[in-house]
Amino acid sequence: MESYNYLVVGSGLFGAVFVHEATKRGKRCLVLERRNHVGGNIYTENINGINVHKYGAHIFHTSNKEVWEYINQFAEFNNYINSPIAIYGDEVYNLPFNMNTFSRMWGIKTPAEAKAKIAQQVAEAGIKEPKNLEEQAISLVGYDIYEKLVKGYTEKQWGRSCRDLPAFIIKRLPLRFTYDNNYFNDRWQGIPIGGYTPIIEKLLEGSEVMLNTDYFTFIKENPGIAEKTVFTGMLDEFFGYSLGHLEWRSLRFETEELDIDNFQGNAVVNYTSREVPWTRIIEHKHFEFGTQPTTVITREYPLEWEPGAEPYYPINDEKNEILANRYRELADKCENVIFGGRLAHYKYYNMDQVIAAALEAIRKEFNS
Ligand code: FDA
Known part of the structure; x- marks a missing residue:
């Protein structure tokens, strides 16, 4: 006998929106979360009154009116505009590349x-068919922007030379x-006042949540606990990595x-020279325009992924996409399992795309 309508694996944004909508429709949901907190990668933790984005900077931005209105039911957003700074040696530039950047350069x-x-530098380089990332970048923006703002940052991110x-x-x-230093072109943008965790907590109201609980262990002991599973974990892990690792x-x-x-006067500062080991602070x-007497900073270091490491960005190259498609074929054959979110789709999604996808999954599920 199933005790729940839905077993939802993962309390990130996809799982939480699905749970909220299913609960609203009178369904019973059990949420399993492997970590010791809800929220997945948008989790924020309050340290000395400052909401710390524990899994990297999260700025909400969207041009999707439905999504914007949806998320505003659960939080009040401030008027934060993302305007990152780039530091190259002693030089400070505005991002994205705009007239302030060019004027400074x-x-x-x-x-x-x-x-x-830019046209002069592109012409001087004379690259007709770029053979590598370096040539591609120079053929698009010329030497100066490439050298000061693209090269070192990209090499740190990928752990190898742009020529390779x-x-x-x-x-x-x-x-x-x-x-215009506004990084995003979207119609709406902001940070939820009080952080993202309260949004997730509101979305999960009315469901049962088990933290520190891994689906694969749990389901062995509790088979048939729910009519359907909503899986937001890793696609290849669901199939026991039977075809290999993504x-x-x-x-x-x-x-x-x-x-x-005040440490750096801005939320996001990119370090674009190769010599500085972190990519961002x-x-x-x-x-949240905080006025606390102390501050909290996070240095972000790119890390080569190996099985077991925290998966952040999918490598959607040809080899991995072929493998992902084979897993997706297996997923299509799984009855009573809904695969959703960035890990199960093996795709980079912004938060607004995740909400839109979860609402779409609900529409499909409830024919509404
Ligand atoms: P998410 O990974 O959040 O949730 C999945 C959950 O499932 C996790 O909590 C995990 O622990 C759990 N889980 C997995 N396997 C399990 C298992 N076997 N058993 C139990 N639980 C399991 N977007 C944006 O719009 N603006 C931004 O500024 C940023 N910034 C940003 C920075 C960085 C560094 C990254 C990597 C990503 C962003 N994003 C972003 C994207 C954003 O993080 C993303 O859209 C959402 O967090 C995705 O939510 P999901 O629910 O899909 O996955």
Whole structure:
């Protein structure tokens, strides 16, 4: 006899939205979470009054009105606009690449001057068919931007030289010929006041949640506990890695509390030279315009992934996509299992895409 309608594996955003909607429709949900907290990668922890993004900076941004209205039911969003800074040696640049960046780099003032400078550098490089990432980047933005803002950062992220990376990784490098430091082009943007964890807690209200519980161990002891399973864990793990491992890129976070009120004056600062081992420093208080007397910063280090490491970014190259498709075929044959979220789809999703996907799964499930 099934005790629950849905066994939901994972309390991240996908699982939590699904649970909320299913519970609202009178269904009983049991949520299993392997970690010791809910929320998946959007989990925030309050340290000295500062909401710390434990799994990397999370800025909510979307152009999807339904998703924006949906998430606003569970939190009030502030007017944070992501405007990262890049530090290269002693030089400080605005991101994304825009007129402020170009002006700082070349002392120019107008869009025409910036376009001419880039065109001149691209022409001087004379690259017709880029053979690697370095050539691809230079053929798109010229030497200066590549050298100071792309090269070191990309090499740290991938752990190898841009000359040894394939050109396809960078399809385009957006250039903005306005003085606009807003990183995102989306219609709506902000940070939930009080962090993301309270959103997840509200979404999970009315369901039962078991923390520190791994699905694969649990289900052996409790087969048939629910009519259906919603699985938001890793796709290859669900099938016992029977076809091999899907590869990811990982990250290491080093968080430090500092006895000063302002460390870097901005939430996100990228370090673009190869010599600095971290790619970014996040100063969490600035996401919520914090005025606390102390601060918390997190250095982000790229990490080569190996089985067992925390999976952050899927490597959607040809080899991994072929493997993922074979797993997806197996998943399609699984009756009574709904696969959802970034791990089970082996895709990078922004938060708004995850919410949209969970709402779509609900519509399909309930024919509504
Ligand atoms: P998520 O990984 O959050 O949840 C899955 C849950 O399942 C986890 O809690 C896991 O522990 C659990 N689980 C897995 N296997 C299990 C098992 N066998 N048994 C029990 N539990 C299990 N997006 C955005 O819009 N703006 C941003 O600024 C960022 N920033 C960002 C930074 C970094 C570094 C990354 C990697 C990602 C982002 N994102 C983002 C993306 C965002 O993190 C992502 O969209 C959501 O967290 C995905 O939610 P899911 O529910 O799909 O997965």
